[in-house]
Each structure stands twice: as structure tokens, then as C-alpha cells.
Amino acid sequence: MTTTSDIRHHTSDIAPTLDRYHRQMLLPGMGEEAQRRLLNATALVVGCGALGTVIANMLARAGVGHLVIVDRDFIEVTNLQRQVLFDEDDVEQAIPKAEAAKRKIAKINSQVKVDAIVDDVNHTNIEKFMTMGDTGMVDIVVDGVDNFETRFVVNDAAVKNRVPYIYGGAVGCVGMSYAVLPHSAVGNSDETPWEKAGKATPCLRCIFEQAPPPGINPTCDTAGVLGPVVSIIANYQCVEAIKVLTGNYNAVNPNMVSIDVWNNTMKQFKVAKAYDVGECVCCKKRNFEWLDGKFSSGTTTLCGRNAVQLTQAQDAGKLDFDEIAGRLRPHGGVTANKFMIRAAIKDNGQDYELTLFNDGRAIIKGTKQPSVAKSIYAKYIGA
């Protein structure tokens, strides 16, 4: 008779071998050495929503040995249409996305080490997350982010520390992907492997400077998003990540890819010259404005959520969850777990949902106005 624990035991018996990657190792450019490179690699997945769940899922299955997954949010029922690592139980238990992803991946591939971090990625912490690799710096950063502010912060950190960064974005039925293989500072003779291969690419700011790219600008608040387009883009990011992590720099697409799955258009933008002809403030002038916090606001309107996040509204160490939960209870339904407190609040006839995380962040649902969110926070949690 086979019991559940027998099956698990059997699974862990085969885990240390390369057998499970056999079909992948048959591919050109892969093989055993490439597979070992994946197993020894660390990938930082920034954001674990629509893109991030697909990315984490595929990289874990491919055998990327260490994933650092950072996400600030928890799972809601409207996420399930496209966020493939989550299910209805996760919604019911109000589990943070990073934590739920870690639990799922443990069942998918127990060889993979996962660090799940429930936090907002911003200029104060991105470099800390980037140094969580097994040998210090992570080997790659893969973008599962839903806003351009965070992307520019990640781009700055990736260029400064010379870590490959795979951009991806999708809204409506359109998605884009692009691999940043950073240039070193002019005059730095210590070349990266991709520079030695002649394959460095322009950074995100070489291409976009400030404005979001056309087609990505309509927010997912209004445009919605089709699950499959997210999946296509995230998988494309994974392809490029696997090429980079296995040292197949010649195979990396130097172009920016844009796919509109509804209108059946697939475009490639030749961006290679953007580095040579431009005076990029980031990768040429080495002025990391986003990483320096020059444009940081401390509040973020969350994509598609009618919600505002307040970053580090309180010092995490000062939060007394029990006391706060007790104080909020008279205002309406309060639920709490070790990650967060959530309270339904009626204020001036308006319904809000306040979620307070144990790192001090808060998400106020029911408004897109940072000023309203701040006043709700001040009123019910404290200044």
C-alpha cells in the first residue's frame, strides 16, 4: 500500500539527482553543466502577482536553486484569474503572496530554496534583497512589478551592481519583455561575462527615460488584464533568465518584444543603439536617481485595487497587534494572523478596508487618494 508519506519519501529520494531535468538538459545550449549552473543560481523575483507567480513557478521547475521572492501584498479572489500559484484556500486565509508562493513551490520542487519576503520593494531595501544570493549578489533580477517607479528603482540597482535584469509588463491584452544586461561604468576594465561576449544592452532608462512605454500606459485599473498575456510575457522573461543564468548570452534577445494577443501583432523594437547615442543618466552617468530616493513619495496607488499603500507608516517594532486589533474591533470586522491585521471601517458613510502589516506598512482599500488613505490611517491607527 502506498501512503501519502511514502510518496513524499519517494519524491525526496529522487530530489538530489538531475533526473527530473532530463527533458531540459536535452536542449541545445543546456546539458548537465548548464543545469548545474541553474541549480547553483539565485534569482530575485520582485513582485509575486500575475507575472511573478508564473516566473517563480517556471524558474522553480527549471531548477533555479534559490529564489528570493519579495511581494508586499496578500491574495484576493480577483487575483486567481491569472496568479497561477494561488488558490481559494489562500484567499480565505489571507496569506501574503510571497509566503503562499513559498508553500506551493515546496510541493513543486523541494530542491529549490525559497526566501519569502513580505515587503514593499523600494530604494531603501532593493540592494539588501539583491545581496541575498548564495554567494552574495543574486545572479539575476526578474521583474514581476506592476508600476514604473519600482521598475526604475530595480533598474538603477541592477545597473549599479551589474546584475542582469529581465523587465516584463502586461496590461489589457498587451505585454512587453526586455533583458537588461548592464554596461559597466565607462573605463571599468573588469568586464562582466556578457560584456566579454559583446552582449551588454541598454538599460530601461536608456529606452524610457521617465515615461511609461506606449501601450503600457493605460492602467490596469481601467484596462483590465487577460490572464494568458501575462503568462506569455512571464514565460518569455523566464526564457531570457534561463539563457542568462546558463551563460548563453549569444541567445539573449537584444530587442524589446511587444505582443498584442488580441490584435495579433508581435513587434520587436531594436533598442541596441539607445546606449551608444544617448547620455543615459543611469548607465552612462552612473547617477542612480531612483535608487537615491530622489523621486520617492512614500505612498503608492495600487494597480487595479482602488487602494493606496503607505510605506513604513509606523516603525515595525512599535506595533502592538493585539492592542490595535482591540481598538479596531468596535468599528467592524477584524481579522488577524501573524502577518497582518485587517479591519473593515465605515468612515463618513464610506467603506474602507485597512490592512496593517507587521513590517509597519498599511494598505487602505476604498480610495485612490493618498491624502484620504493617510487620514484614515491617522484616525484609526495613529499619526
Ligand SMILES: [Zn+2]
Ligand atoms: Zn541606461
